[in-house]
Amino acid sequence: MTLTADRPVSTVKPKKPRKGGRQGREAMLLMLPALVPVLVFSVGPLLYGIFLAFTDARSGRNSVTSFVGLSNFGDLLSDGDFWASFRIGMIWAVSVTVLQFLASLGLALLLNQDLRFRGFARVLAMVPWAMPPVVIGLMWRLVYHPDAGILNGMLGTEIDWLNDFSIALPAVIVVGIWTGMPQTTVVLLAGLQGVPKELYEAVEVDGAGTWRKFWSITLPQLRPVIVAITSLDFVWNINQFGLVYVLTQGGPGGQTRLPMLFAYEEAFRYGFFGYAATLGVAIVIVVLAVLGVYLWRQMREAS
C-alpha cells in the first residue's frame, strides 16, 4: 500500500547528507539500540518460525528437531480439525469485516453531518478502542450470561448464547463488530472530511439529491480509503485471538475455534511447534492470496 502524494514544489533544496562517511556511520549508531531488539526478538524469530514449519519441532526442551520437508503441509491438508477451523475463520473474518464496514460507514456518514448529540456519539464510538480486549470479552460475557445476563433478561429467553452450537459464532461476530467499529469509523470519517466540497457543489447545480451525491461523489472519492481499511480489517480478523479466547476459548465443541486458537492449542497445549508454525505459514499464504486478488481487482476497476 504505497501512497504517492504530489510533493509541493519548493525552491529551497533540503540538504541531503552524503551517503556513507561520518554521517552515515552516526545514523547507524543512533539506529542500533532500536534495531538490535527488533532483529533479535522479532525479525529473527519470524524467519525461524517459517523454518520451523518444515520441521517436526516439539515443545520439549531437549527434543531433537529434524527437517521433514513438506510433510507438515500434507498433514495439514488432511486434518479435518484444520479445515473446520479454517472455515470458521473465513466466516468470522468475512462477516466481521463486511458488516463492520457497513456499520462504520453509516456511523461515519452520520457523524459527518450537523446533528445534535454528534459529539457524544463520537466520544462513545471511541470507547471500545480504549478498552483492554480482555475487558471487552468479559463485558460481553456478562451481557450473554445465561442467568445474570441482560440479553436474556430483556428478551425473556433462556439461551446460553456462547455455549449454543448454532448461536455461538454469530454471538461472537457481534462482539467482533462492536470492538472494531471505532477504528474503521475514524478512518472513514477522516476520508469523508477529505472529500473536496467543490465536488458536491458542482453536482448540486445539476440538482442531484442525497443518494446521487453519495453514489457519484462520496463512494468513488472514498474508494482508496475503503480498500485500505477493509484489507487491514480482514488481516486483523483472520489473525484474531485474544477476544475470542476470552469469550469462548474456541467452544462450544470448536464452533468458534478460529485458526489462531487452533494453532495456539497445537503449540502450547499439545506441544507441536512445527505443526503450529505450518498453520501460521498457511494463513499467511491465504491472506496474501485473498489480499492479492482483492487489491488487483480494485486496481483494475479503478483504472
Added chain:
Amino acid sequence: MGKALRYLALAGYIVFLAFPLVWLLSTALKLPQELASLHPTWIPRAPTLTNFTDAFGEQDLVGSGLRSLVVAVACAVLTVILALPAAYALARYRSLVNRIAIGWVLVSQVFPFILIIIPLFMVLRRLDLVNTLPGLTVVHVTFVLPFALWMLQGYVRAVPRELEEAAAVDGAGRIRSLVSVVAPLLAPGVVATLLFAFISSWNEFLFALIVLKDPDVATLPLTLVKFTGAEGVVRLGPLAAASLLATIPSLLFFAVIQRRLKSGLMAGAVKG
C-alpha cells in the same frame, strides 16, 4: 433521508455502542444477592460499591495489577530510551532505513502471531526469561518499538532543523543544542509515546498468556480471565468492578489523545 430518520439511526448506534458498557457498570454496582436473582434488571435495586472494595481485597487482583504496572512502566521507559536516538536519526538523515522501519510496521501486521511467538518462546526459554516479568517486558518493548519509532520521528521532524543549526552557530556544542533546544520541544511527543507504550503493555493479553504460565507472576489481564472460575454468579460483581478499574488508564490516555485520533493518523496504531 429525513432528519427524523437520521436521528433514529444515530440513536440505534448509541444504544448498540453503549448498552454493554451500561450493563458492565450496572453489574459492578449490584449486590451478590441481586446478581443471583433470576430477573436481571438494568438499574441496580440497591447500588453499592462493595464490589470495588471486594476487588481490592482480592490478593491476586492487586498483586497482578502491580505486576502489570511494573511491566508497563518498564516497557514505556525502555521503549522511549531505545527509540529516541533512532527516531532522531530517521528524522534528520533521510535514509532507506526510514522506509524499512515503516514497512516493518505494516508487514508485522500481516504475519500471524503464532509464527513469531513459538520461536520467541524458544529464545526466551534459552535465556531463562520464561515466567519472568523481564521476559514479558522484553517482548512488549519489541512489539511497541516500531510504532513508537514512527511516532517519535514525526515529533522530531516537527522541530525545525534551523533552530538546531542556529543554536550550533551561537557556539553551543551539538550536544548542548540538542539538550537545551530540541529536548524541551520534544517533551510532549515523548510523553505521548510513553503513554502509548504504557497502554499497549497494560492491555496486552496474548504474549502474557504464553510467557507467564505461572499464576504467581500473572499480569492483570490474565488474572481477570481466570477470575470467572467455578464460583459462578456471585463473583460477577467483583469481576465487573475489576474490569472497570483495569480500563481507567486507557480511558485517561484516550481522553488525552482524542483530538489527534480524529485525523485518522493514529488509526492503525491501537489494535486489539
